[in-house]
Amino acid sequence: MSLMEQLNSRALSLRIPLSAHLDLTYRCNERCEHCYLEHDDKGEMTTTEIRRLLDQLAEAGVFFLTLSGGEPFLRRDCFEIIEYARGLLFNVKLKTNAVMIREREAARLRALGIEQIQISVYSHRSEVHDAITKLPGSLKRTLAAIRFLTAQGLKVTMANILMRGNFADGPGVQRLAKELGVHYTVDPTITPMMSGDRGILRLRIPGSDLRQVFQNAELVGNAAEFCSPPPPVDDHVMDDLPCSAGHTSCYISPYGDVYPCVQFPLPCGNVRREKFLDVWRHSAALAEVRSIHARDLPVCSSCAHVGTCTRCPGLAYMEGNMRGPSIADCEKSFVRTGIATANMKARGLAYPALIQIEACPSRPAV
Amino acid sequence: MSEKYISRSPAIAARLLGDEMMIMSATDSTLFSLNPVASCIWQAADGSTPLSEIVKSRVCAEFDVDPETAFRDAEEFVDRLAQHGILKVSNEPEPNAAAQGGTA
Numbered sequence: 001m002s003l004m005e006q007l008n009s010r011a012l013s014l015r016i017p018l019s020a021h022l023d024l025t026y027r028c029n030e031r032c033e034h035c036y037l038e039h040d041d042k043g044e045m046t047t048t049e050i051r052r053l054l055d056q057l058a059e060a061g062v063f064f065l066t067l068s069g070g071e072p073f074l075r076r077d078c079f080e081i082i083e084y085a086r087g088l089l090f091n092v093k094l095k096t097n098a099v100m101i102r103e104r105e106a107a108r109l110r111a112l113g114i115e116q117i118q119i120s121v122y123s124h125r126s127e128v129h130d131a132i133t134k135l136p137g138s139l140k141r142t143l144a145a146i147r148f149l150t151a152q153g154l155k156v157t158m159a160n161i162l163m164r165g166n167f168a169d170g171p172g173v174q175r176l177a178k179e180l181g182v183h184y185t186v187d188p189t190i191t192p193m194m195s196g197d198r199g200i201l202r203l204r205i206p207g208s209d210l211r212q213v214f215q216n217a218e219l220v221g222n223a224a225e226f227c228s229p230p231p232p233v234d235d236h237v238m239d240d241l242p243c244s245a246g247h248t249s250c251y252i253s254p255y256g257d258v259y260p261c262v263q264f265p266l267p268c269g270n271v272r273r274e275k276f277l278d279v280w281r282h283s284a285a286l287a288e289v290r291s292i293h294a295r296d297l298p299v300c301s302s303c304a305h306v307g308t309c310t311r312c313p314g315l316a317y318m319e320g321n322m323r324g325p326s327i328a329d330c331e332k333s334f335v336r337t338g339i340a341t342a343n344m345k346a347r348g349l350a351y352p353a354l355i356q357i358e359a360c361p362s363r364p365a366v
Numbered sequence: 367m368s369e370k371y372i373s374r375s376p377a378i379a380a381r382l383l384g385d386e387m388m389i390m391s392a393t394d395s396t397l398f399s400l401n402p403v404a405s406c407i408w409q410a411a412d413g414s415t416p417l418s419e420i421v422k423s424r425v426c427a428e429f430d431v432d433p434e435t436a437f438r439d440a441e442e443f444v445d446r447l448a449q450h451g452i453l454k455v456s457n458e459p460e461p462n463a464a465a466q467g468g469t470a
Contacts, residue, residue, distance in 0.1 A: 003397050007388055014384050063381040063388060091379030091390050113377045113392035
């Protein structure tokens with residue numbers, strides 16, 4: 001067991017929230033077509049409220065703190081918050097589009113001892129990236145920022161969300177990351193908007209593209225192993241927890257709402273009304289999340305993939321039942337291994353259709 | 367023998383997990399987990415208290431260990447963390463040691 005696994009296990013047994021994700025704002029200078037947020041400011045926490053919250057998170061034992069948004073640097077007090085968080089000895093990771101980071105900001109981040117900066121890049125071509133962000137010149141500014149950050153010796157991760165509109169540019173972004181000497185990650189998951197609107201799910205890549213991702217050794221390591229059939233299920237698997245959400249990690253919105261995870265919009269409390277530790281320890285919603293083991297999942301417990309599926313309880317919740325399957329993850333398990341999930345069998349979707357009908361992209365009039 | 371004064375590097379993240387301290391270096395992301403004795407020394411590393419005093423008043427008071435062994439182990443521990451840039455070691459107390467931050 002690695003040291004990190006030992007720490008996670010210890011945090012779980014002590015019920016300590018080892019990780020917290022705090023969105024400082026939902027406002028953003030980009031308007032990414034796949035974004036799950038509404039960008040209006042509905043009353044963000046003040047600097048004083050955030051300082052108080054950070055004190056409480058430190059007291060609760062949070063070690064890994066992700067600061068994100070929206071675009072966190074749209075807050076004038078962003079550096080003040082980061083500085084305060086580092087004073088409390090959090091391991092701070094930033095998620096940003098980086099368009100507001102120049103040489104001076106990069107140097108400040110270095111001086112503050114930021115652990116890692118994750119930056120979204122959707123294409124190596126401006127016409128594709130900027131069309132997704134709806135901010136002209138955004139790729140140029142983001143790449144300039146990455147150079148400033150790496151020149152300071154900061155660890156940068158280039159995160160690419162794979163969608164129908166940029167899937168073909170994945171290798172180009174990967175090459176770009178290599179040229180810039182930064183880590184590269186891809187994520188083919190498009191989540192419904194936090195409001196529940198599922199319209200953006202149309203951007204999800206089809207199964208055939210997903211298969212290419214899962215068979216790309218540069219992305220998944222040993223592709224044969226990654227795509228191999230699931231091993232037999234034992235008691236140990238059935239006692240497993242779905243993920244760390246609500247167990248050793250949580251999410252806090254700019255308005256102080258506490259959720260198990262950024263992708264799991266189950267209201268658990270609000271730090272403007274209660275202390276964080278009171279929410280963490282006494283929320284009935286969190287208690288319910290924590291009570292669920294693999295054997296308690298009515299459909300997934302009978303599925304061959306139950307031990308290896310990436311089932312996201314938040315996505316399942318947004319689909320109507322936190323104990324239910326997440327259709328997006330059923331698809332991933334099926335595409336990865338070629339073995340239908342229990343949910344697909346129950347829905348009569350055990351085999352891929354012989355004919356797939358998709359809407360034809362509209363063409364300009366000739 | 368000159369005294370050693372130890373202070374925590376600002377380029378780290380740290381948090382007490384139960385009775386063990388976890389520390390991550392911001393420079394190379396190395397993760398450390400300190401046992402209760404080492405955590406005790408770490409928390410007392412204020413830059414102004416001599417290591418010998420930390421061992422005597424904190425370690426020997428809180429743990430069942432003889433002073434000689436405790437001091438020898440503490441010196442070894444301090445040297446190892448200093449090699450990773452986690453602790454700073456000096457023969458003089460830090461001039462502004464009272465400003466030592468962090469609430470891990």
